[in-house]
Amino acid sequence: MSGKIEELFDASPPPYWSQPPTRRFLLRRRRGRLITLAGLFAFVLFVSHYSNAIQKPSLNQSEQFAEGPSKCSVSNLKSSSRKSPFPNRSNPRWNSKSGQKHAIVLHNATLFDGEKVLAAAVDVVFEQGVIKLVYDTRTAASLPSDTVVYDVKGRFVTPGLVDIHSHHLEIPFSPVSAIVDVNEKPGLGPITPFVRAIDGFKPYDPAIQIIASGGVTSSLNLPGSGNIIGGQGYLVKNLSLSDEHGEPVVEELLLEHGISEKSRQRYLKMACGENPNHLYGHTRLGNAWLLRQHLEKAQKLKSKQEAWCHNAQKLQSGGLFKESRVSRFVDEVGERPEDLELEATVALSKGEFNVKIHCYEPEDFERMLDVLHEFGVHPQAFHHALEAWQIPGNVTIATFAENALFKHEAYGANLRGPKILDDHGICVVLKSDHTGESNHAKYLMYQAAVSHSFGLSENKALQSVTSVAAESIYQGHRIGFVRPGYDADLVVWDSHPLSVGATTIQVFVDGREVLDINDSLQRLETQALPTKNAAPEARPCSSALQHDGIVEIELANGYVTPGLIAFGNNIGILDISSEPATGDGSPGSKVNALDAQKHLHFAKYGVHFGGRGFGRARIGGVTRAVTAPVFVGGVLQGEAKGDDTPTVSSGVERLRQVLLDSHERDLSPDGVYLRASKGFLPVIVSTVNEVAKELSEAQIPVILTGNRGAPDKWEKKASLAGPPLSPSPAQVLIDAGVLVALAVRGDSKVHGLAQEAQWAAKFAGLTDKEAIKLVSSNFDEILGLNSNLQVSDKSGDAIAENAFLGDFVVWDGNPLKGEGSVVLAVQSDGKIGDCWPDVEGAVL
Numbered sequence: 001m002s003g004k005i006e007e008l009f010d011a012s013p014p015p016y017w018s019q020p021p022t023r024r025f026l027l028r029r030r031r032g033r034l035i036t037l038a039g040l041f042a043f044v045l046f047v048s049h050y051s052n053a054i055q056k057p058s059l060n061q062s063e064q065f066a067e068g069p070s071k072c073s074v075s076n077l078k079s080s081s082r083k084s085p086f087p088n089r090s091n092p093r094w095n096s097k098s099g100q101k102h103a104i105v106l107h108n109a110t111l112f113d114g115e116k117v118l119a120a121a122v123d124v125v126f127e128q129g130v131i132k133l134v135y136d137t138r139t140a141a142s143l144p145s146d147t148v149v150y151d152v153k154g155r156f157v158t159p160g161l162v163d164i165h166s167h168h169l170e171i172p173f174s175p176v177s178a179i180v181d182v183n184e185k186p187g188l189g190p191i192t193p194f195v196r197a198i199d200g201f202k203p204y205d206p207a208i209q210i211i212a213s214g215g216v217t218s219s220l221n222l223p224g225s226g227n228i229i230g231g232q233g234y235l236v237k238n239l240s241l242s243d244e245h246g247e248p249v250v251e252e253l254l255l256e257h258g259i260s261e262k263s264r265q266r267y268l269k270m271a272c273g274e275n276p277n278h279l280y281g282h283t284r285l286g287n288a289w290l291l292r293q294h295l296e297k298a299q300k301l302k303s304k305q306e307a308w309c310h311n312a313q314k315l316q317s318g319g320l321f322k323e324s325r326v327s328r329f330v331d332e333v334g335e336r337p338e339d340l341e342l343e344a345t346v347a348l349s350k351g352e353f354n355v356k357i358h359c360y361e362p363e364d365f366e367r368m369l370d371v372l373h374e375f376g377v378h379p380q381a382f383h384h385a386l387e388a389w390q391i392p393g394n395v396t397i398a399t400f401a402e403n404a405l406f407k408h409e410a411y412g413a414n415l416r417g418p419k420i421l422d423d424h425g426i427c428v429v430l431k432s433d434h435t436g437e438s439n440h441a442k443y444l445m446y447q448a449a450v451s452h453s454f455g456l457s458e459n460k461a462l463q464s465v466t467s468v469a470a471e472s473i474y475q476g477h478r479i480g481f482v483r484p485g486y487d488a489d490l491v492v493w494d495s496h497p498l499s500v501g502a503t504t505i506q507v508f509v510d511g512r513e514v515l516d517i518n519d520s521l522q523r524l525e526t527q528a529l530p531t532k533n534a535a536p537e538a539r540p541c542s543s544a545l546q547h548d549g550i551v552e553i554e555l556a557n558g559y560v561t562p563g564l565i566a567f568g569n570n571i572g573i574l575d576i577s578s579e580p581a582t583g584d585g586s587p588g589s590k591v592n593a594l595d596a597q598k599h600l601h602f603a604k605y606g607v608h609f610g611g612r613g614f615g616r617a618r619i620g621g622v623t624r625a626v627t628a629p630v631f632v633g634g635v636l637q638g639e640a641k642g643d644d645t646p647t648v649s650s651g652v653e654r655l656r657q658v659l660l661d662s663h664e665r666d667l668s669p670d671g672v673y674l675r676a677s678k679g680f681l682p683v684i685v686s687t688v689n690e691v692a693k694e695l696s697e698a699q700i701p702v703i704l705t706g707n708r709g710a711p712d713k714w715e716k717k718a719s720l721a722g723p724p725l726s727p728s729p730a731q732v733l734i735d736a737g738v739l740v741a742l743a744v745r746g747d748s749k750v751h752g753l754a755q756e757a758q759w760a761a762k763f764a765g766l767t768d769k770e771a772i773k774l775v776s777s778n779f780d781e782i783l784g785l786n787s788n789l790q791v792s793d794k795s796g797d798a799i800a801e802n803a804f805l806g807d808f809v810v811w812d813g814n815p816l817k818g819e820g821s822v823v824l825a826v827q828s829d830g831k832i833g834d835c836w837p838d839v840e841g842a843v844l
Contacts (some may be wrong), residue, residue: 067335067336068308068309068312068335068336069309069312069313069316071305071309071336072305072308072309072312072313072336083477084477084483084485085477085478085485085486086485087132087133087484087485088485089130089485090128090130091128091129091130091258091487091488091510091511092256092257092258092259093129093237093242093252093255093257093258093487093510094128094129094130094510094511095244097244097245098241098242098243098244098245098246098512099128099129099510099511099512100126100127100128100129100488100510100511100512102127102144102146102147102148103125103126103127103132103143103144103146103147103148104125104126104127104147104148104149104150104488104508104511105123105124105125105143105147105148105149105150106123106124106150106152106157106490106492107123107137107149107150107151107152108121108123108137108151108152108153108154109121109122109123109124109137109152109154109155109156109157109492110154110155110156110157110533111124111134111156111157111158111482112156112157112158112159112459112462112466112482112497113134113159113481113482113483114159114463114466114467114470114480114481114482114483115459115463115467115481116459117458117459117462120136120137120138121136121137121154122134122135122136122137123135123136123137123139123141124157124482124490125141125143125147126488126490126508126511127144127488127511128511129487129488129510129511129512130485130486130487130488130511131482131483131484131485131486131487131488131490132484133484134482134483134484150492150506150520150521150524151524152492152505152524153524153529154529154533155492155493155494155495155505155524155529155530156492156493156495156496156497156533157482157490157491157492157493158215158462158466158482158490158491158493158497159466159467159470159479159480159481159482159486159489159490159491160215160216160217160218160466160479160487160489160490160491160507160508160509161214161215161216161217161218161444161445161465161466161469161491162216162217162218162219162465162466162469162470162473162475162479162480163211163216163218163219163220163431163432163434163441163444163465163469164219164220164356164381164383164398164429164431164469164472164473165220165222165356165383165398165431165432165433165434166211166219166220166221166222166431166432166433166434166441167182167221167222167224167433167434167435168205168207168208168211168219168221168434168441169197169200169201169202169203169205169207169208169221169236169253170182170197170200170201170202170221170223170224171434171435172202172204172205172206172207173205173206173207173210173710173711173712173717174206174711174712174713174714174716174717175712175713175714176714179202181199181200182200182223182224182435183223183224183225183226183227183230183279184223184226184227184230184231185226185227185279186279186280189227189280190226190227190228190229190276190279190280190282190287190290191227191228191229191290191291191294192223192227192229192230192231193229193231193232193268193344193345193348194231194340194341194343194344195223195230195231195232196231196232196234197221197222197223197231197232197233197234197269198232198234198250198254201221201234201236201250201253203240203248203249203250203253204248206711207434207441208238208239208240208253209238209240209514209725210442210710210721210725211238211434211441211442212238212239212240212507212509212514213442213504213507213514213515213721213724213725214441214442214443214444214445214504215444215445215491215493215497215504215507216238216432216441216442216444217237217238217239217479217489217491217507217508217509218235218236218237218238218255218470218475218479218489219235219236219238219434219441220233220234220235220236220267220356220473221233221234221235221236222267222269222356223269224269225269225271225275225276225358226271226275226276226279227271227276227279228270228271228272228276228287228290228291229268229269229270229271229291229294229345230269230270230271230358231268231269232266232267232268232269232344232353233267233268233269233356234254234267235254235255235256235265235267235473235475236253236254236255237253237254237255237489237509237510238509238514239253239509239510239512239514242509242510242512255475255478255479265354265473265474265475266347266352266353266354267353267354267355267356267473268344268348268353268354268355268356269356269357269358270355270356270357270358270368270379271357271358271359272284272287272357272358272359272364272367272368273358273359273360273361273364273409274360274407274408274409275358284364284367288367288371291371292371292374292375294345295345295349295371295372295374295375295377296375297342297345298342298345298346298348298349298375299349299375301337301339301342301346302346302349302350304337305336305337305346308333308336308337309336311329311333312329312336315329348377349375349376349377351378354380354473354474355377355378355379355380355381356379356380356381356383356398357379357381357382357383358383358384359382359383359384359385360384360385360386360387360409360410361387361409361412362387362388362390362391364409365382365385365388365391365393365395369395379395380395380396380472380473380474381395381396381397381398381429381472382395382396382397382398383398383399383431384398384399384400384410384433385397385398385399386399386400386404386409386410386412386413386414386417387409387412387413388417388421388426389414389416389417389418389420389421390412392420392421392423392424392425392426393426394426395426396426396427396428396429396468396472397421397426397427397428397429398429398430398431398469398472399417399418399428399429399430399431400413400430400431400433400439400447401415401418401430401446401447401448401450401451402415402447402450402748402749402751402752403433403438403439403746403748403749404612404748405575405576405577405612405613405616405746405747405748406576406577406578406746406748407576407577407578407579408576408578408579411575411576411612412843413748414843414844415450415451415454415616415751415844416454416455416844418430418451418454418456418464419451419454419455419456422456422457422460427468427471427472428451428456428460428464428468429464429465429468429469429472430444430447430448430451430464430465430469431444431469432444432447435712436710436712437706437708437709437710437712437745438745438746438749440708440710442710442721442722443708444465445465445497445498445502446500446502447465448461448462448464448465448497448498449461449497449498449499449500449502449536449818450752450818451464452498452535452536452538453536453538453539453818453819454538454539454844455538455539458498458535461498462497462498466480466481467480467481468480487510488508488510488511489508489509489510490507490508491504491506491507491508492504492505492506492507492520492524493505494523494527494530495530496530496533496534496535496536498535498536499530499535499536499817500536500755500758500759500762500816500817500818501758501759501762501763503723503724504724505520505523505524505527505724506520506524515724515725519724523724536817536818536819537813537819538819539813539818539819539820539821539838540556540812540813540821541821541836541838541839541840553823553824553836555810555812555823556812556813557812557813557814557819558810558811558812558823559810559811559812559813559814559815559820560808560809560810560811561621561754561772561776561808561809561811561815562772562773562776562777562806562807562808562809563621563622563623563624563776563806563807563808563809563825564620564621564622564623564753564754564772564775564776564809565622565623565624565625565626565741565775565776565779565780565785566617566622566624566625566626566743566744566750566753567625567626567703567741567743567779568626568627568628568703568705568743568745569613569625569627569743569744569745569746569747569750570583570613570627570630570747571611571613571614571617571625571627571747571750572603572607572608572609572611572613572614572625572627573603573606573607573608573627573628573629573630574630575611575612575613580630582611583606583630584603584606584607584608584629584630585606585630586629586630600672601629602629603627603628603629606629607627611747612747612748613747613748613750615837615842615843615844616747616748616749616750616751616844617747617750617751618822618825618834618837619751619821619822619837619838619844620750620751620752620753620754620822621753621754621809621811621815621820621822621825622750622751622753623807623809623825623827623833624785624807625750626779626783626785658673659673659676659677659683660677661673682782682783682784684703690718692732692733692735692736692738693736695733695736695738696736696737696738700738701738701739701740701741701778701781701782702733702738702739702740702741703740703741703742703743703779703782704729704730704733704740704741704742704743704760705742705743705744705745706719706729706745707722707728707729707730707742707756707759707760708722708728708756708759709722709729720732722763723763727763728759728760728763728764730742730760730763730764730774731760731763731764731765734760734764734766735764739778739781739782740760740774740778741774741775741778741779741782742756742757742760742774742775744756751844752818753775754772754775754815754816754818754820755815755816755817755818756775757771757772757774757775757816758771758816758817758818760774761774761816768816771816772816777806780806805828806828807825807826807827807828807833808825808826809822809824809825809826810822810823810824810825810826811823821836821838822834822836822837822838823835823836824836825837
């Protein structure tokens with residue numbers, strides 16, 4: 001074995017040259033070294049020459065290149081990274097000068113926290129615009145010494161309401177044409193994703209304060225629906241003068257003020273259906289093509305940007321001559337492809353926008369989704385969507401509770417629509433639209449109350465204007481809940497928020513009181529506590545038994561009222577106000593008002609039955625409707641400033657002329673003008689006044705159509721905002737001794753006449769009986785309808801002196817509280833006019 005080892009590891013050294021190397025060998029070795037040195041030198045010369053030959057990128061080129069890759073990161077939906085906040089987070093909107101100064105405690109509150117009504121009373125602590133603690137009232141907590149305590153005495157507290165579709169700031173209250181900036185039309189065409197609602201905001205809009213007084217603390221302000229793509233929306237807090245210096249600054253209205261612009265959520269408004277059709281004269285076919293054409297342009301630009309980004313990212317990976325390659329890349333390829341006109345649409349295709357689509361009808365939902373999905377776009381909600389109940393799908397629906405029937409695509413609405421959608425698992429949001437009195441954002445919570453009365457559960461109704469609304473706009477991590485870490489947007493209510501007439505006692509936005517502090521404290525101390533904290537009951541549906549040919553109806557909570565009277569609507573004369581073909585027509589205004597034979601028209605000759613307005617009137621206990629003929633312009637039934645009377649003064653002059661000349665021109669005993677001039681026929685004047693005392697002294701009654709009104713016209717700029725900011729108009733008139741009757745604007749709301757009476761009665765201090773008179777017998781007295789003429793029954797026997805004469809309605813449930821369903825409507829002659837009009841499955 002040792003021999004082998006020796007063989008492997010021979011101890012003897014390797015052989016050495018026996019003599020020195022030859023000259024030839026030395027020369028060869030020297031030559032090799034010289035060649036190596038020469039190669040190295042040549043390489044250095046090459047590198048130096050190459051570096052000098054290719055110019056380093058200029059400062060401008062470097063900037064162009066550096067800016068491009070920063071835009072190349074893949075966009076993710078911002079909602080995916082937004083989780084519930086930490087309790088110790090800060091509110092980016094808070095500042096030390098105008099922000100919340102002291103910690104505040106709402107003590108002994110009945111809390112709806114955004115998900116449910118908590119079983120036990122709680123205390124809510126908030127500081128520097130952030131909710132810090134929510135704990136059982138019976139539990140002690142360590143609080144700063146300067147903490148302000150509001151003892152709410154068991155009253156309801158909710159999150160600040162979230163309205164995801166508003167147009168205030170763009171259409172400020174008391175508007176004139178010079179300051180209305182809601183639809184960009186028609187110069188830029190029907191596709192305007194590049195316009196921004198914020199560029200038309202009026203931070204002085206008095207609607208900010210009025211809307212906040214209704215508990216609405218956050219609003220998504222969107223462009224109008226005149227264009228297929230209307231533009232970009234912005235989310236605001238309804239807090240006037242929130243700037244550090246108390247100045248009206250647009251930027252500081254934004255909910256995401258204090259957050260970098262790149263990190264803010266973006267919103268886009270789109271529309272389909274009638275609105276863009278009417279404005280540009282296109283059909284739905286043309287609108288779909290224009291949208292596809294635009295999306296394709298954006299898709300091509302996006303592809304070019306992605307190719308540029310791919311090559312740029314390879315350059316960024318480093319390597320030899322990076323700077324030189326950047327210079328060549330910028331020279332040959334150019335900077336990242338951009339097009340300001342298409343920027344928003346490219347961002348849309350990348351999922352950077354929360355998309356809201358104005359759309360009403362099922363076929364329009366289907367076609368819009370088909371077009372958008374073709375290009376990889378997925379909307380977050382359909383807005384208005386009054387016929388969505390017919391095909392409940394998987395997209396959030398932001399709708400109205402009752403506003404409907406005003407155009408063809410709103411004619412298929414259903415008061416039970418929100419309940420039907422919820423039954424199918426669809427997220428339901430109720431929103432205002434806020435373009436005027438008919439959809440006033442101040443009364444957003446009342447929309448939830450209406451939907452609750454038609455079957456939407458208490459929690460779902462409250463969620464529809466708080467947490468679900470917040471989640472639908474990707475802000476459920478900041479607003480819509482009362483939990484530690486959330487923005488201190490809170491509302492204290494005087495009664496259950498779903499009860500008719502529910503009004504705020506105090507509203508907090510970022511922890512700051514919106515309403516007068518002293519007034520709120522006084523109301524907390526002196527205002528009567530609600531008798532119960534339970535939500536109102538939903539309206540019952542039909543329930544009847546038949547035995548031996550006799551129908552028996554068992555009432556759980558029966559009420560009897562006079563038949564209600566609807567005034568000033570289109571019931572029976574026009575089904576859809578925007579479609580003249582659905583009604584009696586209009587004679588126009590270019591006629592001689594003094595020629596009674598040609599000018600005067602009687603609605604009774606054009607009445608037709610069966611419209612949707614009749615259906616809503618029936619379920620609202622309306623047995624009579626006072627409807628005037630449709631008349632466009634003119635001083636008689638129409639605007640005073642019409643074609644025939646271009647000024648208010650000329651309208652008044654014409655009216656005087658008609659009445660004064662009636663003795664000569666209208667000699668027949670039945671002459672309308674003559675009867676009016678002698679006081680035998682009521683003359684109804686539509687106007688806006690501030691003369692309650694004078695009206696009372698002159699014994700002039702008022703049919704009030706705007707008890708929950710709004711200054712949505714210049715001539716209405718002095719309109720009362722109503723509680724909690726001012727007395728209600730009905731209260732002012734009734735306190736002055738004016739005889740008042742109540743009406744509502746729009747056929748779609750006639751079902752709620754009794755509830756409107758309750759709104760008026762609550763603040764005017766009226767009894768239930770006096771409240772019902774506002775929508776029934778007061779009309780008899782004002783208009784001389786003579787519903788009480790009957791003095792004997794069919795047998796000729798005298799009727800008792802105090803017996804009720806006229807139409808009457810039997811209800812199951814209290815109609816003033818929104819809980820009542822009509823069981824029977826009985827005519828003055830004793831005939832049954834209606835029986836359980838609200839049956840299960842009916843389209844209301």
